[in-house]
Amino acid sequence: xxxxxxxxxxxxxxxxxxxxxxxxxxxxxxxxxxxxxxxxxxxxxxxxxxxxxxxxxxxxxxxxxxxxxxxxxxxxxxxxxxxxxxxxxxxxxxxxxxxxxxxxxxxxxxxxxxxxxxxxxxxxxxxxxxxxxxxxxxxxxxxxxxxxxxxxxxxxxxxxxxxxxxxxxxxxxxxxxxxxxxxxxxxxxxxxxxxxxxxxxxxxxxxxxxxxxxxxxxxxxxxxxxxxxxxxxxxxxxxxxxxxxxxxxxxxxxxxxxxxxxxxxxxxxxxxxxxxxxxxxxxxxxxxxxxxxxxxxxxxxxxxxxxxxxxxxxxxxxxxxxxxxxxxxxxxxxxxxxxxxxxxxxxxxxxxxxxxxxxxxxxxxxxxxxxxxxxxxxxxxxxxxxxxxxxxxxxxxxxxxxxxxxxxxxxxxxxxxxx
Ligand SMILES: [Zn+2]
Numbered sequence: 001x002x003x004x005x006x007x008x009x010x011x012x013x014x015x016x017x018x019x020x021x022x023x024x025x026x027x028x029x030x031x032x033x034x035x036x037x038x039x040x041x042x043x044x045x046x047x048x049x050x051x052x053x054x055x056x057x058x059x060x061x062x063x064x065x066x067x068x069x070x071x072x073x074x075x076x077x078x079x080x081x082x083x084x085x086x087x088x089x090x091x092x093x094x095x096x097x098x099x100x101x102x103x104x105x106x107x108x109x110x111x112x113x114x115x116x117x118x119x120x121x122x123x124x125x126x127x128x129x130x131x132x133x134x135x136x137x138x139x140x141x142x143x144x145x146x147x148x149x150x151x152x153x154x155x156x157x158x159x160x161x162x163x164x165x166x167x168x169x170x171x172x173x174x175x176x177x178x179x180x181x182x183x184x185x186x187x188x189x190x191x192x193x194x195x196x197x198x199x200x201x202x203x204x205x206x207x208x209x210x211x212x213x214x215x216x217x218x219x220x221x222x223x224x225x226x227x228x229x230x231x232x233x234x235x236x237x238x239x240x241x242x243x244x245x246x247x248x249x250x251x252x253x254x255x256x257x258x259x260x261x262x263x264x265x266x267x268x269x270x271x272x273x274x275x276x277x278x279x280x281x282x283x284x285x286x287x288x289x290x291x292x293x294x295x296x297x298x299x300x301x302x303x304x305x306x307x308x309x310x311x312x313x314x315x316x317x318x319x320x321x322x323x324x325x326x327x328x329x330x331x332x333x334x335x336x337x338x339x340x341x342x343x344x345x346x347x348x349x350x351x352x353x354x355x356x357x358x359x360x361x362x363x364x365x366x367x368x369x370x371x372x373x374x375x376x377x378x379x380x381x382x383x384x385x386x387x388x389x390x391x392x393x394x395x396x397x398x399x400x401x402x403x404x405x406x407x408x409x410x411x412x413x414x415x416x417x418x419x
Contacts, residue, residue, distance in 0.1 A: 034054060127148050334369070351387060
């Protein structure tokens with residue numbers, strides 16, 4: 001079991017950001033767009049290496065780089081990654097940092113987190129806003145979002161008009177393509193045009209996604225997933241989410257709602273889930289499921305009127321202190337998690353599964369016996385075992401993912417603009 005608590009440092013823009021694709025991208029994006037993305041991914045790269053990487057002639061690269069330089073999207077600098085035997089160091093290309101600023105915002109139940117990055121993906125400022133635990137209206141959530149956005153911009157001495165795009169993520173069923181919020185555990189309403197309402201509220205283009213896709217984008221753009229073609233991220237927070245990367249791209253499915261691992265059924269007519277259906281995986285392992293069972297293990301005088309998070313912490317402390325009933329609750333949740341992970345392995349066979357989220361502080365959920373059970377339920381159990389890592393990222397990493405969402409959203413418009 002490899003438990004990793006990485007401390008990302010994204011301040012060095014020479015490292016680049018974004019997926020590192022060994023093969024030319026077959027997405028259909030224009031060559032100019034691919035040149036821009038390749039430079040951003042590399043951090044610093046020469047024209048010759050760019051031509052080799054994209055498998056096109058140096059002359060084509062020189063022409064396209066000239067256009068991107070004229071548009072102010074790229075800049076030339078001395079290549080600090082290469083030593084020069086004599087004379088001047090070679091010239092490298094990098095993204096012009098002030099070509100565009102974007103904001104990534106992760107909306108969550110108890111705190112909203114915002115991050116400002118420049119066009120090269122370098123973080124410039126961050127802000128967070130503690131907020132009420134209860135479900136509330138979208139209008140109120142957008143007020144709170146505006147508050148954290150303005151605090152962030154004040155910190156960076158920028159105005160809303162300076163922002164090219166806001167990436168906005170929240171838990172629930174969020175349709176990235178249409179911008180529709182179908183359902184979210186944060187909200188009392190359903191089926192609202194989240195993206196349009198947010199754009200009206202802030203006067204800035206907005207891209208929306210569910211929070212599991214945010215943390216997956218964070219791994220793909222800034223984390224271990226940058227150089228991996230395929231991997232899965234399973235998030236355990238208020239619910240259970242999943243992000244899936246196939247061939248260096250986030251897979252969203254036809255409905256653009258993301259991978260709802262938490263609502264795959266693990267029991268017919270089973271426990272009631274917050275989605276309204278029964279037997280969903282998250283009805284056995286998400287925090288509300290654990291809290292629901294906590295009353296069987298805790299003394300009522302200890303937890304009366306406690307907030308769910310406080311109650312869950314008490315349950316965990318009791319389990320650690322030897323309370324058998326509390327241990328049984330976590331062990332059972334761990335077994336259901338093993339079942340869910342084994343289903344991911346049997347369906348997608350990803351070389352790496354990253355477990356992320358607040359609940360990763362509860363080590364029962366990724367104990368050795370959970371992983372053993374996952375392997376025993378996986379059909380390819382004689383092959384090399386799946387690599388499972390736990391990344392205990394804070395909300396800021398999720399906000400990085402929201403910023404990546406915004407950066408990829410604007411890259412098209414930036415690279416396609418006419419000089
Ligand atoms: Zn459900």
